Amino acid sequence: MPAMLEHTNFTVSDPAATAAWMEHIFGWKIRWQGDAMAGGHTKHVGTESHYVALYSPGTPAPATEDSYKTVGGLNHIAVVVDDLDATEARVKAQGFISGNHADYEPGRRFYFHDSDGIEYEVVQYD
Structure with missing residues (x-):
């Protein structure tokens, strides 16, 4: 395994x-x-x-650098869901702003940042 x-x-x-x-x-x-x-x-x-x-x-301590430019930085966390649209509605209901939507093979995705500035990718595979 x-x-x-x-x-x-x-x-x-x-x-x-x-x-x-x-x-x-x-x-x-x-x-x-x-x-x-x-x-x-x-x-x-x-x-x-x-x-x-x-x-x-x-x-x-608050974050001081863009994680995408910092070696060892956390860039984003990806979460797979069964219903992207319902999950996005819950994200928005929590006051977070979704963006960077994309349809790609083999699924769809969007991103959002939480109140600590951590980026999350939410994806649904076909």
């Missing part, structure tokens, strides 16, 4: 707020939450087999 990506971990300003919109938009659930390094807090949100770890050190 080839290796499988289990999770990714990134810093957010408010793990509870980010987890809440992820639960609403993507239908994910909190798998674990607790204290983390540097006096911080982490929430794991996702499915039974895959998740994102949302970490905050308590007082995170």
Whole structure:
């Protein structure tokens, strides 16, 4: 069996707020939450087999560079959904702005940025 990506971990300003919109938009659930390094807090949100770890050190520093120009920067997170239009409606209902729509082989996609400036790609395959 080839290796499988289990999770990714990134810093957010408010793990509870980010987890809440992820639960609403993507239908994910909190798998674990607790204290983390540097006096911080982490929430794991996702499915039974895959998740994102949302970490905050308590007082995170704001991003200073464009991630697409920074070696090791987080460029975007891609999420596959069954209903792109319904997901986009939930994204907009959370106050996020969608853009960069594209139809391509083998599917359709759009992108949005959350309140921390993290970019998400949402894709539906045919």
